[in-house]
Amino acid sequence: MSDPMSDDIDLKKHIRSIPDFPKPGILFYDISTLLAHAKAWHATIERMADAVRPHRPDVLAGIESRGFLLAAPLALALGTGFVMLRKQGKLPGTTVRHTYALEYGTDTIEVQQDAISRGMRVVLVDDLLATGGTMAAAATLLEQVGGVVPAAACVIELTFLDGRKRLRMPVEALLQYDS
Numbered sequence: 001m002s003d004p005m006s007d008d009i010d011l012k013k014h015i016r017s018i019p020d021f022p023k024p025g026i027l028f029y030d031i032s033t034l035l036a037h038a039k040a041w042h043a044t045i046e047r048m049a050d051a052v053r054p055h056r057p058d059v060l061a062g063i064e065s066r067g068f069l070l071a072a073p074l075a076l077a078l079g080t081g082f083v084m085l086r087k088q089g090k091l092p093g094t095t096v097r098h099t100y101a102l103e104y105g106t107d108t109i110e111v112q113q114d115a116i117s118r119g120m121r122v123v124l125v126d127d128l129l130a131t132g133g134t135m136a137a138a139a140t141l142l143e144q145v146g147g148v149v150p151a152a153a154c155v156i157e158l159t160f161l162d163g164r165k166r167l168r169m170p171v172e173a174l175l176q177y178d179s
Helices: 032-036 038-055 066-078 133-144
Strands: 016-019 027-030 059-063 081-087 095-101 106-112 122-129 152-158 171-177
Touching: 032 038, 038 066, 038 122, 038 152, 038 171, 059 066, 059 133, 066 081, 066 122, 066 152, 081 133, 095 133, 106 133, 122 133
Parallel strands: 059 081, 059 122, 122 152, 152 171
Antiparallel strands: 016 027, 081 106, 095 106
């Protein structure tokens, strides 16, 4: 359960906006400053745990790479396991992959074949929901290996990109940006 002392922390004050990164016209919401502030980081994990707990996950799946930063401590807070979803060729052992379309080209994500048992409840975790393409692909991959995806969770949702509409599961987002 959340700590009353962290309830009054405004997480948006700990997220830095960087214009024209990674390319001109993009406003990047940088969570590095949130991670560096102990009380804000602690409040973030507590709030995410409160949001995810009702979905009763057996395991959390973090999407490379910033999703790992959130999913690992969140799994500890919830008493669940943690599974990594990585770009092709980064995981040892036998993997299952899913290739999905990007604006220009394709990308592939993988999970270790034995990481998810059939029927396991897997909540997807990432730092940010933008267009929803990667999160939708991750959900498809988890379902392909037998997982059930009752929800996804992120710190930031860019609502103007409508990523939520591409997903079949509810999304728990701590912060929303409308532009």
